[in-house]
Amino acid sequence: MSKESLHKHLANERTFLSWVRTAIAIVGIGFLITNLHVKSSVSWLSDATVLTIGILAVVTGVLTIVMSVISYFKKINQINEQTFRSSKMMVLCLAVMMILIISIFGFYFLTL
Template sequence: MKRNIPEKENKNEMTYIQQHLANERTYLAWIRTAIAIMGVGFLVTNLHFTMREAISGIEDFIARMIGLFSVILGIVTIVFSTVNYYQKRDQINQAIFKSPKITVFILSALMTIVMIIFFAYFLSI
């Protein structure tokens, strides 16, 4: 099924094909990162509850928070990367560029929170 693409949009897409392909690679890298973040959260939570015989309340809470925050951070990363992908796509077609300062800051801050929780967890063991 052939999609009807306006001539102007098609011309811009072809003019900046390398930039569009780079944008797609960046998007896929963000998706892989989100999956890895969620995977680490599941791993820590699963290891905590299967490897420990004597579990304290605070350790359980921290392990659950690691899992929860990792999943939330992974979902937020997917949402932000998808929005960023479409913004970049439009910016490439309009021949303008704006760096994603807010997205990078928010994701970095959230990842720092997860790392602090990891650190607290490993200190409590």
Template sequence: MDSLKKIKEQPEESVKFAQQHLANERTYLAWIRTAISITGVGFLTTSLHFTIKISSFSYLNTLAIFLGIFACIVGFITGLLSTILYTRKRREIQEGVFIPSNHSIIFISTLFSLLIFMIFMYLSILLLS
């Protein structure tokens, strides 16, 4: 209720940052869609491996399970970090400060690259066996 009262008292201030807040929300939703997609890749890979029964090698079964779990973890971390970054950017917009979020972007990119490498290794082993 206090925030609504503050907005009514300072309408020019709330409108001044509206575009930045909306951009922040769009970025957050894009990261959430990315997190859902990454998690979906993990479920898809694991379920296809066991549904189609492409290979009966135990190491490939273990790799498929690990790949699915890792994709879910990467998706969860992506969603968690995007929520943290959204709230941080919201506060920074209100304070009129800009601090780039390099570390989290590098961290997520590293995890995503590792996931892609693991999918490539899974497919390589699958095709060679």
């Protein structure tokens, strides 16, 4: 394995670990919001909103990990075959999910 190829594989691993850390942070934020809300429950609408945020955060975190594993293994093959392509779909899916969570979070603060 050439030195350049080794650097690409190491960069691929760092990227994978970054996605995993991102997924853990997303799930953690969902749990944090849910736990903070339990102590200050206001109405059924805010309860439903917080529950939705929590569920979406967990689903987004799990999807991020699944997509990052798929992307990691695809990139291994692409690096070895020297046919690297960036993963636009993964970034787009994560961005859409985060925009949805943040929008619901904004709605939650407006209804307090």
